[in-house]
Amino acid sequence: LAVPFNFVSNCGQWTFLGNFPTPGSHNLFFRNNGGPIPVGGPFCGFQFNIGGKAITPAPSTISLTSSLHPTATNADGDPSDQSASTDVLVSFSVLPVSLADFNVTASSCNGILNWKTLSEDKVKSFEIEYSKNGVQFSKVGSVQAKNSATGSSYRFVNEQGTAKGYYRLKVVDVDGQSSYSRIVSVDTKCSGVKSISMYPNPLTTSQSLTVIATGYEGTVKGELVSMSGQVIRSYTLRNGTNTLPVDRLAQATYMLRVTDATGESESFRVVIIK
Numbered sequence: 163l164a165v166p167f168n169f170v171s172n173c174g175q176w177t178f179l180g181n182f183p184t185p186g187s188h189n190l191f192f193r194n195n196g197g198p199i200p201v202g203g204p205f206c207g208f209q210f211n212i213g214g215k216a217i218t219p220a221p222s223t224i225s226l227t228s229s230l231h232p233t234a235t236n237a238d239g240d241p242s243d244q245s246a247s248t249d250v251l252v253s254f255s256v257l258p259v260s261l262a263d264f265n266v267t268a269s270s271c272n273g274i275l276n277w278k279t280l281s282e283d284k285v286k287s288f289e290i291e292y293s294k295n296g297v298q299f300s301k302v303g304s305v306q307a308k309n310s311a312t313g314s315s316y317r318f319v320n321e322q323g324t325a326k327g328y329y330r331l332k333v334v335d336v337d338g339q340s341s342y343s344r345i346v347s348v349d350t351k352c353s354g355v356k357s358i359s360m361y362p363n364p365l366t367t368s369q370s371l372t373v374i375a376t377g378y379e380g381t382v383k384g385e386l387v388s389m390s391g392q393v394i395r396s397y398t399l400r401n402g403t404n405t406l407p408v409d410r411l412a413q414a415t416y417m418l419r420v421t422d423a424t425g426e427s428e429s430f431r432v433v434i435i436k
Contacts, residue, residue: 321401
């Protein structure tokens with residue numbers, strides 16, 4: 163697929179976001195910057211002019227489909243300028259959140275996701291979906307929405323090893339409706355350097371302690387220990403984001419002891435307040 167390529171549509175004002183190739187196909191992503199599109203029709207027609215000689219043997223067919231309207235269409239046989247068109251079924255959804263930014267960076271084995279919203283209304287959660295190829299995604303975590311009218315900032319860490327990973331956010335509202343963010347990607351390489359970060363700290367018993375582990379391998383044990391040395395709670399940790407409940411614990415200072423698969427341990431101060 164030659165990029166850039168030309169495309170036109172009879173509805174909306176569209177921006178091409180990216181091309182994610184897979185064997186035998188290309189996945190094209192667009193964003194509508196225009197006004198509302200009529201719900202349920204008429205369909206939006208797209209015309210693609212794809213440059214390059216003999217993209218497929220002429221006479222040929224370019225199979226162009228959309229995920230919501232999987233109808234294959236034909237193309238001309240001109241080997242110097244092939245084109246195809248299809249209908250795109252537009253479904254109605256009012257997004258409960260205005261997403262200002264979404265990005266991912268690498269930190270050793272981990273992909274660090276950060277996103278900001280301009281406003282939120284009746285949002286239940288942000289589900290984080292991960293893919294190794296940019297096409298097939300699966301859920302790797304969820305972050306509760308803050309539902310701030312003026313927007314909020316969020317962070318999530320996912321352990322992906324030494325690899326290239328793709329991420330998208332699934333925004334779920336209180337009615338069960340959902341929408342997706344754009345796809346972002348990052349390359350990670352495990353450095354062997356281990357680190358632990360925690361927030362919030364201090365925290366109350368109505369909150370949970372978020373522990374972000376980086377550079378660990380295998381099973382990691384977490385123990386919340388009193389200042390007298392008694393183990394109060396035990397947790398199983400993994401590389402990436404871990405959520406540790408601290409409900410029903412007394413107001414006090416504790417130590418979180420983190421022990422890796424080799425038996426090496428390190429302790430971190432945790433303060434629980436009213």
